[in-house]
Amino acid sequence: MTTLTRLAAATLLFSLLASPVLAGGAKASPAGTWQTVDGQARVRVTMCGDGTQLCAKLTALSGEARTPGNLQLLNRYVVQGAKLDDSNGWAGTLHFDGQTADGHIILVSANAITVSGCQMGLCKTLLFRRLGTAPVTAEVASLTVNE
DSSP states (O other): OOHHHHHHHHHHTTSOOOOOBOGGGOBOOOOEEEEETTSSEEEEEEEETTTTEEEEEEEEEOGGGOOHHHHTTTTSEEEEEEEEEETTEEEEEEEETTEEEEEEEEEEETTEEEEEEEETTEEEEEEEEETTSOOOOHHHHTTOOOO
């Protein structure tokens, strides 16, 4: 996993999106525990600040994501106070593997989010799934276009 990949993963953790309306009128929330689809990074997302901002704490690392820089962030907030930027996204600053990037997170479905981060003109998008749910569908998985 490259630094940019890890940075984007962190981004995920952290620039989370707004709550679209689901069938039946219930609103989904990004609050909960999320894991990258490759299983290498896990974050706990909460609503923070005035209740409309997002925070994300890095709670687990495995495989190539277990770098010295990432291990220093374990059990720490990698996103704090990301702000709602439109009807379905939050934007904020992400910290991961000793890097900082501008990030954006979108709630694709109740159980899938994309996290995008850019640093020095290079951008990456990662897909996370909510833990305790079925794997994301092929349609949602196809959204991870940037590797």
